[in-house]
Amino acid sequence: MIKETDRQLCLKALEMARRHGAANSRVNLVVSRENLVASLNGELDKVTGCLDKSMNISLFVDGRFGSFSTDKLEESSLDEFISKAAEMVRMLAADPCRALPATQRCCSTAVTGNELDLLDTDYDTITAEKRKSIALEASVFGQEFPGDFELISEEAEYSDSICETLLMDSNGLECRHSENSFDYGTEVTIESHGQKYSGYWWDSTSRLSLLDWKSCGRRAVFRAAEQINSAAIRSGKYNMLVDSEVASRMISPVLNALNAYSLQQNNSFLIGSLGRQIFHEGMTLTDRPHIKGSNCSKLFDSEGVATSEGFVIEAGVVKKYFVNEYMSRKMGTEPTIEEATRPALNPWPVPGLDRDSLMKRMGDGILVTDFNGGNCNSATGDFSYGIEGLYFKNGKVLKPVSGMIVTGNFIRLWNSLEAVADDARPCMSKLIPTLAFRKVDFSG
């Protein structure tokens, strides 16, 4: 989709920026196309078609910095836009820490955009009819299910998209990334004895042939049905399992706390943690941005810096802060990458565990299957989340629970780690398997 004329437009934008006084500049052209077909109760409900093209422009003018974007990309509009942008940058405070990243740190291998094999060669052959048939044929509405409930609503959505980016800067950087995405999701509402319960399931891949849309409906119904007659149980300390579907909720605050923007502003519970044993030895988190064919893999970040595979946390020791060019100069530390691209938590203590084996291993506890709201204090690591899930005893599910709250602190939580399973869902941006923690506070 990004053509040579688009590349020429980016070069012109860099030249316009220079002409309007920017010593350095960076442009990021993003072009995407998406088609979506949704069904309600097995019937066509919505079709949408989207085509987007916009440009992000970063300007470094007189030691000052500003960030801008527009979807008005006619040459005359763009020139006026960049002129006004440069004018605005001059009103900001000078900051000697603002600079493009050094050329040797930037990516030189993203030439075609498809180095990570994220394009489906059949994408352009998908017809409107095919999209409709996928959206409709996976419906389970009206089908029989075992159990004492009625399926009263099913919403399903199929979408496919292609997104291409071209990143260029005034140092001569040129990087491309192209990615197809095929997504299917189902949300259901069931009713049992006058009570409603909801469930969802989804899948996402870069190849249509790998998309598992057919099982989404049944899995969504199963997740709703397993909550029938759920209730809060007595408040207290319970072993906690967090299902791989929602386990990334346990890692996101840690990644945020390792970001230099949080650290520099003292708004992080991991200040001074680099090189120190902060977490349990079973916690090993790697960044794996180069997995071929895997959604979210990427060769460069938004500054054009090359991503790399490596440890973020190794056996509980913090190995990396996420430091972009600006923050590295501001904090006087070595730059790394602006954020984790494809974080993955290693299985521990042995590979091959799943949620059933973790339940057996832990004996009694609560398996969290979904979160309902909640938050984390980024300065202290204190958290409190609403949950629903399954109470298990002697390794077997006893009854569903809901209306409960789990409360704690992320450093203490990760130090109570008992096991990490081996069942991360490849469709998710963070590869976090089912987790087991010892004695966590639940209120009900």
Added chain:
Amino acid sequence: MNPSDKFPVSEELLRALVAEGMSHGGNWCDIYLEDTTYCDLLLRDSEVGAGGFHVDYGCGIRVLKGEKTGYAYSESTDFPSLLSAARAAASIAEGCCHVQKAVIPSSKRLDEGNFYTQRQDWRMSGASQFVPLLQDLDRDIRGRDSRIVSLTAMLSWSVSEVVMFNSLGELSSDTRPLGSISVTAVFKQGDAIEKNSVSRSLRAGSEMLSPEVMKDLADRAVAGIDERFAARRPKGGKMKVVMGAGASGILLHEAMGHAFEADFNRKGQSVFSDRMGQRICRSGINIVDDGTLPGSRGSCNYDDEGVPGQKTYMVRDGVLSSYLHDRISADFYHVKPTGNGRRENFRYNPIPRMRATYMENGTDGNVSDLIASVKKGIFVNQFANGEVKIGEGDFTFYVRSGFLIEGGRLTMPVKDINITGNGPQALADIEAVASDLKVDESTWTCGKEQSVAVSCGIPSVLVNNLTVGGE
């Protein structure tokens, strides 16, 4: 008003697009043209060293066939691009047996509501005039508390020019300003770190940045920090909760408002789906969703379907009296649209969304009376975010700070706890409503599928039996 006043399109072109949109048998078509400029300035380490502006321009075309939606948009307003979008949206009705040529009635220009104005247009104000304002705010706040180790302040504003046209021939336009200013201060006391975040957001021009507003922000940025350092997690469990006036309106947004949105009810998904006309809380309680509050973040002169802004009673005297409708659900329920059809921008089709949601005043005294009536419970007054499960009605909201109530008095400060309950049960469990209604003006954003600006408010209320997180 002519559409060409704001966009390079004529009324004839809009009529042609609507006709094309309905050419496959759709029974409704509307066009939404938008030109938004968004600008932000960031103060960090006492310098305004980052900022920028962003232009979002395009046109969304929607075709309805009964309750089914076809939607497409274009970032260009040249005729071929718009025609292509109209044809894509029209495809929702493909396969209709009897297609009659659509007749678009003569145009009716709807008069603009007037629930917000810009005395000083943000677009006419250079960023340079706001830089010293942020620096003064930084100095003011830092001067109030020597424990501050970092402070960030962000000023952002957007102005959206919108023109809407539909197959009834209705033509409407709106200019929508939205200004927001927020502060996060981090405090250090010994080895302990705490932070406080405050904000103010209004549909107004840059005149909103008055000395009073800036002082209010500074006051609130340092308020209650001693209590936060002293705060502990309470022992968790079910207890009585007194919710202070204002931001506690998040209770209404999460526990009730979403479940009253008519799309969830039309599809049978909401816990309130079959309860219209029934008593759902004690008499005397009125809960409204209001698009007409002057300058409120949630106000709409028109919603994004061209329906005039209005005030909707969802609960009147304790009885469920209305859902929040877009045109699809209004047609389904054979009622008039309530002006709740909203969208994030032209890239999205409108769906039922809240505006400013609040409870009207009660007659049970003031907040002190409510606290005094509780032997053991909790008082909460600062919040972050919330969430609800529509079918089950289970909701949560996150409390940044509050106090334990023991023997009718506020005692130990508490912080960072989640509170959960069930919507219908929480409504039924409201025991007392004070007469101190306050609509909160913080930067509330609702994230149901799309992000839209909302507001919420409530008088102080006493709710029996909510579950409070704790250790």
